[in-house]
Amino acid sequence: MNEPYSQWHAQNSAPDLPLAAHYKSADPIRWNGSMVYPMYTEQFGRTTTLLSMTLLSAAPPAGLRGHGIGLSVVGGYIDLEGRQLAGIDVWSDALARGTTVTLTPTGPDALFTLTPVWVDQSGVQRSWMGNYGILIEDTPDGRIALWCSVGEGPPNFANLVVGLGTTAAPVIATPKEPVAETITNTDMPTAATPGSLPYPNGTPAGYAATSSPASTAPRSATTAAAQAYSPTATPDTSGTVASAEQNRGRPTAAESVAPSVGEPGEQRPVERGAETGYRGALYDLGVAMFGRGEEEQACGLWAQAAAAGHPGAGYDLGVVLFRRGDLAGAEGWWRTAAELRDLRAMAGLAELLDRRGDHAEARMWRARAADERAAEAGQPVGPY
16 A cells, blocks of 8 residues: 555445455455455464554444454464463454453464454344455554454445554563453343354453364464355366365364464565465364354355365365255365365265266266375376
């Protein structure tokens, strides 16, 4: 950006489609000449880190009952009053007072993500929909400013402006600063339907701890827009593939390489080398949603991850669609994953092909799966 956002946001009118419909992955989109991100991501690696967030300004849409920012940690946890949490929501009143949380890594690729959250006029907590997005700006004091548009109404990146900074936590143990004044965990002011975003059951008053303990959280995930995809849409077969897990019950998170996003204070264009981490992050967040019973949210995230080339997401999405009786949808996603050497997808695809009488192609996929297993064992393989 070459001009202040205060002028920038006023120059833009809402497009025909909401911003959420333009996100094809966790990558930014170019909108009216600027890079708009569905989330902010920063890696903190093996170092226990203090993340400070401060409200710089706010201009929420009329009728909104609350707004803030959702924090999620991948490959680590948020240390909050003795609890280990994978995600929390930080509401505007806590941001106005200034909030600092401790991020503790459990692996070498730990990272955190931030994305807008809000409570609409009916009291329902939402995210990942409408005209939500983030503009990233370096500030003169060395911090990062996140200009956030919530999903209600036209894009307006002055809805919530948050300044953030990171610093390594002291190595020598010191008494923890009380956090009760800046962090609360109260109930929603009115009944809200859970399941609208990765951190349900929050409250506009202060902090809301919204995720399961880190021991049950995805191993290496990050947030991304969940509702830009239909789970039954035609898969994009142009991506590459990683790995997947079980085909029944709750899927478990696949290991992924988290992207490096540079040092604090730098603008963060998303490089192609970071895609593996992002699609793994989308998949793992879908796993967390599925584990909480939020199947539609999970399917939206898996569809994005699969379209970006994650085989486990394609396979798990195919399983859900198969159970729903959508055999065509299941075949499409299993075929995408099978083309990228997912053995379970090959088996599922072969079964579907047999059911519809295409036995020749089914035999080809079973032979290919056998060759893949032989190759993994160091044995010679034959032609398909």
